[in-house]
Amino acid sequence: MAEANTAATAMPQGTGYFAADSSLPFKTPDFSAISEDDYMPAFEQGMAIQQAEIQAIIDNPAAPTFENTIVALEKSGRMLGRVARVFFALTGSNTTDRLDEINTEISPKLTAHGDSITLNPELFSRVKAVYDNRAAMSMTREDAKLLEDTYEGMVHAGALLTEAERERVKAINSELSTLTTEFSQAARAAMNDTPVFFDSRSDLAGLSENDIQSAADLAAENGQPGKFAIALQNTTQQPLLPTMENRAAREKLFMASYHRADGRMDVDTRMLIAKIATLRAQKAALFGEPDWASYAMWDRMAEKPETALGFMEQMVPALAATQRREAAMLNEAIAADGGDFEVKPWDWYRYANKIKAERYDLDEDAVMEYFVLDKVLEDGVFHMAEELYGLTFERRTDLPVYHPDVWTYTVFDRDGSELGLFYFDPFQRPSKRGGAWMSNFVDQSDLWGTSPVIYNVLNIPKAPEGEVQLVSFDWVNTTFHEFGHALHGFFANQKYESLSGTATARDFVEYPSQVHEMWATWPSVLSNYAKHYETGETIPDEMIAKIEAAAKFNQGYDFGEVVEAALLDMKWGALSPEEAAAIDTPEKVDAFERRSLEELGLEIDLVPPRYRSTYFNHIFSSPSGYSAGYYSYLWTEMLDRDSRKWFRENGGLTRENGDHYRATVLSQGGTMDYFKMFENFAGRAPDVTPMLEARGLVAGDEQADSEVSDGPLPPRTTN
Numbered sequence: 001m002a003e004a005n006t007a008a009t010a011m012p013q014g015t016g017y018f019a020a021d022s023s024l025p026f027k028t029p030d031f032s033a034i035s036e037d038d039y040m041p042a043f044e045q046g047m048a049i050q051q052a053e054i055q056a057i058i059d060n061p062a063a064p065t066f067e068n069t070i071v072a073l074e075k076s077g078r079m080l081g082r083v084a085r086v087f088f089a090l091t092g093s094n095t096t097d098r099l100d101e102i103n104t105e106i107s108p109k110l111t112a113h114g115d116s117i118t119l120n121p122e123l124f125s126r127v128k129a130v131y132d133n134r135a136a137m138s139m140t141r142e143d144a145k146l147l148e149d150t151y152e153g154m155v156h157a158g159a160l161l162t163e164a165e166r167e168r169v170k171a172i173n174s175e176l177s178t179l180t181t182e183f184s185q186a187a188r189a190a191m192n193d194t195p196v197f198f199d200s201r202s203d204l205a206g207l208s209e210n211d212i213q214s215a216a217d218l219a220a221e222n223g224q225p226g227k228f229a230i231a232l233q234n235t236t237q238q239p240l241l242p243t244m245e246n247r248a249a250r251e252k253l254f255m256a257s258y259h260r261a262d263g264r265m266d267v268d269t270r271m272l273i274a275k276i277a278t279l280r281a282q283k284a285a286l287f288g289e290p291d292w293a294s295y296a297m298w299d300r301m302a303e304k305p306e307t308a309l310g311f312m313e314q315m316v317p318a319l320a321a322t323q324r325r326e327a328a329m330l331n332e333a334i335a336a337d338g339g340d341f342e343v344k345p346w347d348w349y350r351y352a353n354k355i356k357a358e359r360y361d362l363d364e365d366a367v368m369e370y371f372v373l374d375k376v377l378e379d380g381v382f383h384m385a386e387e388l389y390g391l392t393f394e395r396r397t398d399l400p401v402y403h404p405d406v407w408t409y410t411v412f413d414r415d416g417s418e419l420g421l422f423y424f425d426p427f428q429r430p431s432k433r434g435g436a437w438m439s440n441f442v443d444q445s446d447l448w449g450t451s452p453v454i455y456n457v458l459n460i461p462k463a464p465e466g467e468v469q470l471v472s473f474d475w476v477n478t479t480f481h482e483f484g485h486a487l488h489g490f491f492a493n494q495k496y497e498s499l500s501g502t503a504t505a506r507d508f509v510e511y512p513s514q515v516h517e518m519w520a521t522w523p524s525v526l527s528n529y530a531k532h533y534e535t536g537e538t539i540p541d542e543m544i545a546k547i548e549a550a551a552k553f554n555q556g557y558d559f560g561e562v563v564e565a566a567l568l569d570m571k572w573g574a575l576s577p578e579e580a581a582a583i584d585t586p587e588k589v590d591a592f593e594r595r596s597l598e599e600l601g602l603e604i605d606l607v608p609p610r611y612r613s614t615y616f617n618h619i620f621s622s623p624s625g626y627s628a629g630y631y632s633y634l635w636t637e638m639l640d641r642d643s644r645k646w647f648r649e650n651g652g653l654t655r656e657n658g659d660h661y662r663a664t665v666l667s668q669g670g671t672m673d674y675f676k677m678f679e680n681f682a683g684r685a686p687d688v689t690p691m692l693e694a695r696g697l698v699a700g701d702e703q704a705d706s707e708v709s710d711g712p713l714p715p716r717t718t719n
């Protein structure tokens, strides 16, 4: 196809490291050749080049075609993508003050740059011309999906609206951006700026000497020497509560968390919430949608709020019963302990943990002695990948890395050919943000002829020099989880980067990763890697059984607080513009939240939501974020648990099963309907029962299933 050469001659050229693909194997970044001064000019040039590329698409005198419009758009922004991948990898895992400064400066520019493309009316008219002609075109399934996603993405941004409406959308976006930033800062201030003070050491009885010393230091730092202070953590429950013996002190700490940012102290986010909810409902109305959730869920697997709500509401009766049963059990434990009170949220984990310790007799330090990091990765995770998918791995030391603690491997496919590169960055350090995640330095794409270069980042506390690197069972699970994401990326088999590998819906992307956690405790995998660091003895079955049994304990709270938060999120997203606008005072925000939670039929006073509205960062601290999307953690768990059942019923860890999962799910990227993908794998629609069984929520079946749980939700990871 003849492209317009006149436009090409005017194309700006990039300079510096990011102007061209790396010459290293797999085009992996040459960290030895990148300096911090390279980023800003590369971002600026990358945006300018993409603008020129977009203009060239618009100016093309030829009629719009799939190639000269949709593929040309897909190909645009190559240099920008190259610098952004490296830059955002490093700001996450190995940042510096300079990188943080660049991030603050470049982020709003990148947002505006993106808007200038998705809301460009001339570009959209060409995209629409191709889209409207789609029935007459002969396309592969992947081409058709790229066309549909490109068109629908622009429509979702506002391309079909009138100019006046588009201006209103831009104004709402801008206001939402400001309000959500204010929310985020206020919620952080409510958490960080005012620790909870205690007058005497006896208030903190039960805490370790280290914790008490930290509390004394924090009080002194806050101008109250001689007192003690505890900083709040993100969630409603606070991690120190179970060890605090003084009940009044527990109540004080809990209430400070629960009433965070709700106006009892200096910070009050309630009117911000009301305004955000109203603007979101108004934006949805511009698109002809009844509410924000209906608008926001357009590209999700669940698609409609009713689907997500129905999915969660079916769990409520069993969950409510479990909450009541657990509360009764805790009240017995309190009475047996000589307590003369009924359990409250600030008592819950203290007594739940006591029962757990007695019932399961689980020593987490003893468990760790069986998990040595390099064995977990090479004899556990890699072994699982070989058994299931025929992959093999070779450590290499010739590639430059961004930190000496990063390990690199070549990954070989089942036919012995090179599949890609894997970077493993396991250790906690001050320059790394919390959590664990996976992403790509290079995406797989047939269009570019690229193979995946993938990294997993974790935050395992590093053992002192010379000591064996042991890891907790939780980190073992996370290592399998993150490698599940990596496999989703390695098995990508797409033409276009936009549809490649993990480029899938928010309520789908955690599914393949969660499934791979099941192999961490698969007997033949365990016996290959879980060996005592001194004796070499394999972890006893009995210890694994205890881990699995203990993981199912306390689901009324652990699971209940997540379900409640997810349902509260959906209630905020279900407001019409009129209903949202009627919530116009702080008291009405309180009343709406209270009513929404009461309607659920759960024990909300004993088990409050994991986040109350006033500090629910997932849904209020960015313009869209996880709003009408917090349910995703539960949704993917349903797919995960049902898939584990399929594997167990079909022979477990076999090449045949692995190849089937690879063919139907892991290699499909975002190229097809997610329900269809699941059906191709399992031969039927997803079923919620295995998840309810795993969570101990099937009536009368409390202890029947011995499968290990993933641990506390939400998952420790993002993609």
Ligand SMILES: [Zn+2]
Residues within 6 Å of the ligand: 481, 482, 485, 510, 513, 715, 717, 718, 719
């Ligand atoms: Zn994940």
